[in-house]
Amino acid sequence: MATVFPPEFAALEPFADWAVPTEKARYAKRIASTMDELDAFYNTAFPLLRDGTEYLQGVSMADISEPDKHLLWLFCALVTVAFSVEAWRQPRVPDTGAASIDAVFEPAV
Amino acid sequence: MAHFKKPEAGSWTEHLKIGTEPVSYEDSISPGHYERERDAIFRRTWLNVGRVEQLPKRGSYFTKELDAAGTSIIVARGMDDEVRAFHNVCRHRGNKLVWNDFPREETGGVCRQFTCKYHAWRYDLEGKLTFVQQEQEFFDLDKERYGLKGVQTDVWEGFVFVNLDDENTVPLREYLGEFAKGIEGYPFHKMTQAHKYRAEIGANWKLFIDAFAEFYHAPILHAGQYVSDEARKIQKYGYEALHYDIDGPHSMVSSWGGIAPPHDRSMVKPIEGALRSGLFGPWEFPDIGVSTDDLPPAINPTRDKRWGMDSFVFFPNFMLLIWRPNWVLTYHYWPTSYNTHVFEATCYFVPPENAFQRLQQELAVVSFKEYGLQDGNTLEATQAMLESRAVGEFPLNDQEVLLRHLHQTARQYVRDHEQRTA
Numbered sequence: 001m002a003t004v005f006p007p008e009f010a011a012l013e014p015f016a017d018w019a020v021p022t023e024k025a026r027y028a029k030r031i032a033s034t035m036d037e038l039d040a041f042y043n044t045a046f047p048l049l050r051d052g053t054e055y056l057q058g059v060s061m062a063d064i065s066e067p068d069k070h071l072l073w074l075f076c077a078l079v080t081v082a083f084s085v086e087a088w089r090q091p092r093v094p095d096t097g098a099a100s101i102d103a104v105f106e107p108a109v
Numbered sequence: 110m111a112h113f114k115k116p117e118a119g120s121w122t123e124h125l126k127i128g129t130e131p132v133s134y135e136d137s138i139s140p141g142h143y144e145r146e147r148d149a150i151f152r153r154t155w156l157n158v159g160r161v162e163q164l165p166k167r168g169s170y171f172t173k174e175l176d177a178a179g180t181s182i183i184v185a186r187g188m189d190d191e192v193r194a195f196h197n198v199c200r201h202r203g204n205k206l207v208w209n210d211f212p213r214e215e216t217g218g219v220c221r222q223f224t225c226k227y228h229a230w231r232y233d234l235e236g237k238l239t240f241v242q243q244e245q246e247f248f249d250l251d252k253e254r255y256g257l258k259g260v261q262t263d264v265w266e267g268f269v270f271v272n273l274d275d276e277n278t279v280p281l282r283e284y285l286g287e288f289a290k291g292i293e294g295y296p297f298h299k300m301t302q303a304h305k306y307r308a309e310i311g312a313n314w315k316l317f318i319d320a321f322a323e324f325y326h327a328p329i330l331h332a333g334q335y336v337s338d339e340a341r342k343i344q345k346y347g348y349e350a351l352h353y354d355i356d357g358p359h360s361m362v363s364s365w366g367g368i369a370p371p372h373d374r375s376m377v378k379p380i381e382g383a384l385r386s387g388l389f390g391p392w393e394f395p396d397i398g399v400s401t402d403d404l405p406p407a408i409n410p411t412r413d414k415r416w417g418m419d420s421f422v423f424f425p426n427f428m429l430l431i432w433r434p435n436w437v438l439t440y441h442y443w444p445t446s447y448n449t450h451v452f453e454a455t456c457y458f459v460p461p462e463n464a465f466q467r468l469q470q471e472l473a474v475v476s477f478k479e480y481g482l483q484d485g486n487t488l489e490a491t492q493a494m495l496e497s498r499a500v501g502e503f504p505l506n507d508q509e510v511l512l513r514h515l516h517q518t519a520r521q522y523v524r525d526h527e528q529r530t531a
Contacts, residue, residue: 023304023475049468050383059464072464076471082380083479093479099486101454101478105305109467 004070008055009048015041018077019070023103026077030084031091042085045078064109072109113349113365120507121353127513131502136520137313138496143447146519149526150425151177153277154358155263155270155284157427157441158184162267162301163217164192168234171217172197172207176451177314177444178273182260183207183223187234192264194271195236195257199225206232206257223257232257265289267297268427286356288421291407292431296397300437300457304474307453308481312488314426314442314450315515320484321420321428321440322511324348324364352411353510358424358518360511363410366417366433386469388476389417390434393469395459397435409433422511424518435459436470438477448492454481 004016018041020026030038056075059068084091116124123129136142158173163184170185181197183206199206204227209216222239223232231240236257244250261272263281266289270281282289310317320326325348352363366389381387394401401409401416408431409416418432428440441453456474461467494500505513 056465057463079471080475086378093482096482096486101306101308101481104307
């Protein structure tokens with residue numbers, strides 16, 4: 001299988017399906033996942049984000065490469081998944097039933 | 110015990126000369142009252158419909174559905190660079206002029222002219238009728254008389270406003286008053302990285318403004334967003350603002366700093382610690398050419414060192430939040446009936462230079478959304494029970510002073526309009 005992330009982040013390859021380009025789709029994937037799936041993703045990705053500050057600061061948005069783009073999308077997904085893992089302990093925001101707030105415009109990465 | 114100083118009068122509510130008695134929300138549950146608001150407010154006042162960055166070049170345009178005012182408009186930048194707005198209606202047979210696929214959905218793009226889908230009548234970007242299909246079949250048709258119907262349009266600090274009242278004589282700047290004057294010069298134009306959200310909310314438009322015009326609810330409704338020690342601490346302290354003020358129909362609250370950056374790292378969630386960001390924004394501030402101490406005078410009006418953000422309500426439905434970490438959030442509440450509205454939120458940042466900054470912004474945006482989902486769903490529950498009319502009077506505390514002001518203002522507009530037209 002082709003790798004999609006920079007070599008330093010090879011451990012993320014099994015979670016390549018989290019490299020989703022839009023916030024709306026990332027949130028949809030989060031609420032369609034189980035807590036076990038979210039925990040597994042978080043447990044692998046979070047330490048790489050925590051220790052990856054310097055790498056990410058070196059990635060210029062002006063000429064971002066394809067592997068870095070995928071990495072950024074995946075970490076954007078981690079941001080949204082972190083709410084389920086760190087705060088809610090469930091995929092959906094509690095007491096939000098059918099409520100939705102949808103991204104209608106966001107910066108292209 | 111108060112943690113922040115209140116005015117001499119003893120409370121913000123009394124200081125601002127607003128009554129302290131319990132209030133009724135009949136104005137939020139009555140279809141009849143909503144119809145009166147449409148006439149008195151949404152067809153008469155200046156409404157913010159977007160930003161100039163949405164019209165980057167000559168020929169750029171977007172449409173805006175103004176259900177409460179009973180119309181749709183086209184906002185366009187002309188070949189002379191002027192921003193204009195028109196009612197989105199063809200002068201021939203009344204078809205909606207600009208739309209794609211679904212007539213009630215908003216659209217935008219770049220064009221040289223507007224062509225009606227029905228009979229191909231064409232209008233230039235200044236609204237002039239330039240082409241009539243089989244013109245010779247008409248009877249003495251004077252094209253000069255059939256241009257698009259214009260709407261009063263003006264721009265304040267890059268925010269595009271329209272006023273649907275042809276007889277309106279109050280200029281935009283005068284309408285926006287002292288707060289707007291005191292914000293002028295803030296570098297909104299540097300914050301071009303926009304994330305925009307939209308939600309259909311099952312509640313009266315004023316009830317959602319209420320939810321964001323007080324932070325008394327934050328320690329309770331949003332408790333789960335904090336690590337548990339912090340949640341307990343915040344609930345014990347409750348919430349007090351630094352400052353409240355009103356200017357005619359508009360109002361503002363100035364708030365302390367929250368967590369950007371936090372004084373105690375243990376009070377933030379792991380993702381916030383890793384990205385050095387959160388609801389209040391990235392802990393490192395981008396350079397916007399002006400320091401926190403030198404912001405325009407209406408922002409952090411008390412010049413308090415603990416300042417974190419200001420939230421302005423420009424009546425009727427435009428909320429502008431300016432955050433200490435140099436970013437901006439706007440809210441708009443577009444009524445679609447007495448108990449529904451479309452809510453829009455847009456986060457504006459200085460464009461990120463690197464991937465880390467991009468993620469810091471993502472965390473601020475997603476935090477807003479998680480909070481907003483809690484707020485939005487609570488509102489549907491509130492609307493439903495207010496409509497039961499089982500209870501008709503509700504007390505409001507001093508940290509909810511802006512709610513009283515909003516509802517009083519809206520009712521006053523309805524009364525004044527009815528007196529004028531009686």
